Amino acid sequence: MTKITPADIDDYSVKHGIHRHSVLELFAFEAFARRAAQVNQPFMLKGSLITRQYLGPQELESSQRQVADLDWVYIVPVDTNNVNHIRVTLDNWMLAVTETHIDDGVRFRSFSENRFWRMIDYAMDDDFPTVNTDLLVWIGGEEFEFSLDVSLNLKIDPPPVPLLYKPVSGEPFHLSYTVPLSLQIAWKLHQTIVRPRFKDLLDLIWLLRNNQIDIAAVWRALWDECQHDKADINLLKLLLDVDDPKAPGLSRHPLYTRKIKGYRGALINPDSLDEAWQSWRHSSVGGYRNNLASAQTTVHHVDLLPDNVYDVLKDIAHELHQSGLASLIAAIGVPRVDKSWRNICSRIFKNNTTSS
Known part of the structure; x- marks a missing residue:
């Protein structure tokens, strides 16, 4: 040794x-x-x-x-x-x-x-x-x-x-x-639904990019998490909406826009989502006025992170598509969690439940 x-x-x-x-x-x-x-x-x-x-x-x-x-x-x-x-x-x-x-x-x-x-x-x-x-x-x-x-x-x-x-x-x-990797990913997706954090988006990009994912296991675990606390799984669709760099889907998350009473902030809610990213990326003390830890508590080399948040969001959308999870997210028709997982996803799992 x-x-x-x-x-x-x-x-x-x-x-x-x-x-x-x-x-x-x-x-x-x-x-x-x-x-x-x-x-x-x-x-x-x-x-x-x-x-x-x-x-x-x-x-x-x-x-x-x-x-x-x-x-x-x-x-x-x-x-x-x-x-x-x-x-x-x-x-x-x-x-x-x-x-x-x-x-x-x-x-x-x-x-x-x-x-x-x-x-x-x-x-x-x-x-x-x-x-x-x-x-x-x-x-x-x-x-x-x-x-x-x-x-x-x-x-x-x-x-x-x-x-x-x-x-x-x-x-x-x-x-x-x-x-299990599938549960780790499900937890991070659930976290993004209830309280989006940049560090979870980065982890999701890296984990999805570098591993073979059992998307059925991920989705089943995520579904259970959302059923437990009634989280709106439909909010994951915001991660796929990256067509407009000035108004990406995540900027419309109800917690980011403070539509929920008493919310104190996973994102610091400046004028734009990119401003939140810049504050998180560059601040040595973090946006503690709204309980936001800085990037330096997550990554060692902040200079290696993308310059703007849109590149991060494009990356997460790309990895969700590559893994097959985007197909599951897009299949959600109702923004509630009271339908069974099988009813929503069965057609997607007919032939293949894994993706590289």
């Missing part, structure tokens, strides 16, 4: 033009995942670490996608009324992972020394609770602290898939439970 040294951290930072803190974060996340793989309990890895595993060579070479968080899902259903049992289950997992020794130049503080789950009692009031804790790690002798999230009772359909995880340092390792 290759040991991470301070020189490795510096070299990776310089080679890829990435802030040293981001390198430490990536190394810490992957070291935790490596240990979790050895412990092999029913916890599924999702989020940006998995997104990176499905990127193409161009995005990986430029280290374009940042890792912003470390997200896990406990895939065994739990009784949220039994908080003590949940706490013990999570504690035992964290103890096993943080006390697993691997000779890779990384050492975690045992969870026994700072055993806590932030707001765990209050979190159990949610349908899909998420709890959070903090971990301390030494990477090449350098101390680093980060947070970790675990979600509970989250429906995972299609089920978790095994993955040979390829870290930036050290040998690949096998994870028994990771979020």
Whole structure:
């Protein structure tokens, strides 16, 4: 096993033009995942670490996608009324992972020394609770602290898939439970329906461009998500409307135009959608006046992003067409989610449910 040294951290930072803190974060996340793989309990890895595993060579070479968080899902259903049992289950997992020794130049503080789950009692009031804790790690002798999230009772359909995880340092390792690509894409499409974010559009472009997609599985998972929260799946048609550069479909999203009372903004709602893109792309602090994180929290090299939002929207429309998902979106005739998935989509799945 290759040991991470301070020189490795510096070299990776310089080679890829990435802030040293981001390198430490990536190394810490992957070291935790490596240990979790050895412990092999029913916890599924999702989020940006998995997104990176499905990127193409161009995005990986430029280290374009940042890792912003470390997200896990406990895939065994739990009784949220039994908080003590949940706490013990999570504690035992964290103890096993943080006390697993691997000779890779990384050492975690045992969870026994700072055993806590932030707001765990209050979190159990949610349908899909998420709890959070903090971990301390030494990477090449350098101390680093980060947070970790675990979600509970989250429906995972299609089920978790095994993955040979390829870290930036050290040998690949096998994870028994990771979020399926089809579900990852469905979640990002659902996010675009309910609260469009530029980072999800970029992820969708990269994931659709570089992978073979089971569009039937994507659509089934997306349909279930929309049925659960009554999200209007018809809004995805806005992503296909890119005929007019001055008025792309996404600019008419009800959240962007603030047609929903109390909305505080996934997009900052300036005079144009492109102005929102420019603010997100160039601002080092983000549009926090409307709760918008900056591009620098999503990608390492903002200068590699398209100059204007219309190029982004053309790319997402193109990838939706190439994958076959555009045909499903166009087939939606009523802007509601109360018709069955089969009634709307059966004719599209007669011959082929996959597309490259």
